[in-house]
Amino acid sequence: MGGPPPEGEGTLELLRQQRLHKLERISASGVNPWPTRYDRSHTTAEARAAFEAGEQPLPVSIAGRLVALRVMGKMSFGQVLDGSGKLQISFQIDDFGDRYEGLKDLDIGDFIGADGYMYRTQRGEITLHVQNYQLLAKSLRPLPEKWHGLTDPEKRYRQRYLDLISNEEARDVFRKRSAIVSGMRRFLEERGFVEIETPVLQPIYGGAAAEPFTTHYNALDRDLFLRISDELYLKRAIIGGLEKVFEIGKDFRNEGIDARHLQEFTMMELYQSYADMEDILRLTEELVRYLAVDVLGTPQVAYGEDTIDFSEPFRRMSIRDAVLEWAHLDIATATHEELVAAAKLAPTTGKGKLIDEIVSVHVEPRLIQPTFLTDYPVELSPLAKRQREQPELVERFELFAGGIERANAFSELNDPLDQRERFVQLARQRAEGDQEAPPVDEDFLEAMEYGMPPTGGLGMGIDRLAMLLTGQISIREVVLFPQLRTLQ
Numbered sequence: 321m322g323g324p325p326p327e328g329e330g331t332l333e334l335l336r337q338q339r340l341h342k343l344e345r346i347s348a349s350g351v352n353p354w355p356t357r358y359d360r361s362h363t364t365a366e367a368r369a370a371f372e373a374g375e376q377p378l379p380v381s382i383a384g385r386l387v388a389l390r391v392m393g394k395m396s397f398g399q400v401l402d403g404s405g406k407l408q409i410s411f412q413i414d415d416f417g418d419r420y421e422g423l424k425d426l427d428i429g430d431f432i433g434a435d436g437y438m439y440r441t442q443r444g445e446i447t448l449h450v451q452n453y454q455l456l457a458k459s460l461r462p463l464p465e466k467w468h469g470l471t472d473p474e475k476r477y478r479q480r481y482l483d484l485i486s487n488e489e490a491r492d493v494f495r496k497r498s499a500i501v502s503g504m505r506r507f508l509e510e511r512g513f514v515e516i517e518t519p520v521l522q523p524i525y526g527g528a529a530a531e532p533f534t535t536h537y538n539a540l541d542r543d544l545f546l547r548i549s550d551e552l553y554l555k556r557a558i559i560g561g562l563e564k565v566f567e568i569g570k571d572f573r574n575e576g577i578d579a580r581h582l583q584e585f586t587m588m589e590l591y592q593s594y595a596d597m598e599d600i601l602r603l604t605e606e607l608v609r610y611l612a613v614d615v616l617g618t619p620q621v622a623y624g625e626d627t628i629d630f631s632e633p634f635r636r637m638s639i640r641d642a643v644l645e646w647a648h649l650d651i652a653t654a655t656h657e658e659l660v661a662a663a664k665l666a667p668t669t670g671k672g673k674l675i676d677e678i679v680s681v682h683v684e685p686r687l688i689q690p691t692f693l694t695d696y697p698v699e700l701s702p703l704a705k706r707q708r709e710q711p712e713l714v715e716r717f718e719l720f721a722g723g724i725e726r727a728n729a730f731s732e733l734n735d736p737l738d739q740r741e742r743f744v745q746l747a748r749q750r751a752e753g754d755q756e757a758p759p760v761d762e763d764f765l766e767a768m769e770y771g772m773p774p775t776g777g778l779g780m781g782i783d784r785l786a787m788l789l790t791g792q793i794s795i796r797e798v799v800l801f802p803q804l805r806t807l808q
Contacts, residue, residue, distance in 0.1 A: 335462045342425040343458050349422075353458045358383050358433040365404035368446050371438040380448060381435035382407060383456060385485065387463070391423045397447075400434065401485075408447040409434055415451050429459030477796050477804055490797075496615055497786040497798055501568060503614040504588060504782075507607055513564040513590060518553035520546060520570065526758040527551030527703065530573035533583075546572035550589045551703065551777070552764045555732065558591050559772045566590035568782065579794045580724055582802055586782040595776035596705075596731040597715040601692060604719055604727055604778055605634050608690070608785075615789055622791050623722045626688050634719070638695040639679060647682035651675055672699025687720035702742040704730035726784050732775040736768035 346353050361381040362370065370380075384402030396411045413420045426432065436451040464486050476483040476490075483490045505515065523542070525532040527549025537544050550567045557565045568588045575583060592599065609630045612619050619631035643651050649662050656674075660667050663677040675697055683693070696716045698706060704714035715731035733739050743760040750757040786798040796802040 332462065336460055339427055339458070339460050339462075342427065343460070346422075346425055346455065346458070351455060353455050355454065355456060358454065358456055360433065361435075363404040364400060364402050364407035367407060367438060367448065368405075371440075371446055376437070378437055379435040379451065380438055381433065382409075382448060383433040384431065385459075386426060386428055386430045386432055387485075389423070389426060389428060396423055400432065400448075408441075408445050409450050410441075410447050411450050411453075426455070427459055427462075429461070429463045431456040431459075473794075473796075474804070477802055480800055493786075493790045493792065493798060494800060496790050497782075499615045500611055500786055500789060501782060503611050504568070504607065507610050508566050508590065511564070511603075513566045513592075514562055516554070516557055516562065516565050516567055517569070518547075518550050518557075518567055522547050522553075524759055524761045524763070525549075526761050526764070528573070529756040529758070530575060531755045533572050533574050548573050548758075549779070550587065551779070552761060554589055554591050555772065555775070555777075556764065556767050558593055558775050559767050559770060563593040563773075564590070577803075579796075580784070582783065582795055582799060584803060585795075585799075587779055588782055589777065589779045591732065591775050591777045593773045593775055596774065597694075597717060597729060597776060600729045600776035600778050601636075601717055604729060604780075605690075607780075608719070608721075608726075611785070612789060621789060623688075623788065624791070624793060626722070628689060628721055628788070630690060632689075634690040634692055636692045636694065636717075639675065639683075639693055640695060642683045642687075642693060643675070643678055646686055647678055649678070651678070670699060672697045676700055684720060684725065685723045688723055690719065690721045692717045692719055701730065702746055703733055703739075705733045705735075706738075722788055724784060724787075726788060727778060727780040729776065729778040732772075732777045734768065734772040734775060736765055736772075739768060740765055 343353060359381065360383045361379070364382055364384060367380050367382055382400060382402065384400040386398055387401045387406065388397075388399035390397050394413045398409050398411075399406050400409055411420065411423060416422075432453050433456055434448060434450045434453040436449045439447055439449055441447050464482055476487075480490075484494075509515070521535070521537065521544040523544055525545040525548050527547075528551070530548040532545040532548050534543055534545055536542070548571055550569060550571065554565055554567060566588060568586065570584060571587045572584050575581060577583065592603075609619055612621055612630045619629065621628045621630065640651055643649055647662055649658060651659065654662075656667075656671065659671065659674040659678070660669065663669070663674040663681070665674060665677055679693070687693075694717045695707075695710075695713045696704070696718075698704075698712055698714050701714040701716050704716045707713045707715055717729050718725050719727040733742075740760075743765070746757040747760050750759065783795050783798055787793070787795060790798060792798050
């Protein structure tokens with residue numbers, strides 16, 4: 321059989337009408353094209369494995385989507401796809417008699433159940449000889465052209481279900497993403513962390529610098545915000561005596577979309593009492609290495625044209641050294657004008673944001689192998705503890721790999737008086753027009769005044785980690801249903 325005709329609107333509607341006519345014939349014959357359930361004995365992979373192991377259970381019963389069908393005179397062949405893979409199936413006219421003609425009312429895309437026995441064709445293909453089949457769901461629209469699937473990224477994201485049907489690589493990405501999340505939970509729980517849930521709707525947003533989404537709570541008649549971070553509520557749990565906590569959940573930031581950012585994304589945040597940045601740095605390296613081996617079976621990961629190696633100790637360098645190496649500028653002695661020129665931002669921009677931009681442009685793209693950047697300025701880290709010898713810097717690191725930031729961690733600030741001063745400074749920035757600066761959270765400050773132990777914290781983006789471990793360059797490749805602009 322050749323490929324389907326070109327997918328113009330008229331052609332698609334014609335094919336749909338043809339399938340509707342087939343549906344009418346099927347229904348008129350007394351067959352229910354939408355049965356409630358079907359008992360299957362094997363997945364396609366299990367049926368194949370049982371046959372290869374010499375087992376001959378009868379009957380073998382499989383179910384899945386029909387992705388190929390060639391109806392011929394006395395013997396027909398097809399392929400069934402389920403969650404475990406594909407299996408060839410065959411039909412012989414001797415098994416069906418007059419019902420054999422009914423195969424012509426099946427279409428690629430239909431869900432069927434089939435039972436029979438396994439054998440190997442003369443060409444060596446393991447096949448299910450079908451003795452009985454049942455239509456489980458009629459497909460009224462043709463699938464994408466089977467040799468190429470969906471190649472337009474925009475259409476793949478908008479109609480992810482078609483991408484999953486036609487693209488084994490896409491299915492594999494999301495299986496691995498699931499394995500990453502379950503492996504992360506296992507790793508943390510084995511080390512005594514407790515998973516908790518914190519509010520998604522918050523009266524005051526905080527924990528990061530970002531513009532929030534606003535919504536209205538009718539029952540309380542008040543505006544609330546979709547959280548931009550889980551941090552301040554997780555720290556309340558630390559204050560309350562839960563010594564090791566983590567959360568995996570959605571955060572929301574009302575910012576731009578690009579290959580690394582989505583407004584709705586999944587984060588893992590953890591906090592550990594009596595720990596500092598150094599403890600969390602070791603934990604982070606162990607976690608990433610563990611997940612690579614657990615999910616991929618190897619600490620070496622292919623990413624674009626590079627191979628990222630998580631087996632070696634991760635490189636560690638200060639922001640000052642990194643900027644000196646790649647931007648040829650000493651941020652400790654540079655003038656404000658030199659920082660502005662390197663960052664290419666407005667002269668009114670503060671030193672912290674200038675340094676952050678210089679790192680983003682000149683340093684990040686070069687950090688292919690796993691690297692911890694340390695020694696961030698306090699202006700960029702309002703929730704981190706100051707360094708003991710250099711109080712203008714904080715105890716913080718960010719983990720980079722593949723040229724992208726993958727994790728962010730602090731020795732958490734637990735001095736409520738210092739925290740209040742930093743919140744007030746952020747409030748001033750907000751009054752001056754910085755919409756990403758959060759307001760003062762008096763409730764959190766009150767909680768801190770009851771005493772917060774020394775604490776280390778980590779935030780790790782699940783989407784970006786999934787990108788790294790599945791070799792994807794765009795974040796939308798690892799999010800099943802990303803938000804997209806409305807079609808005009």
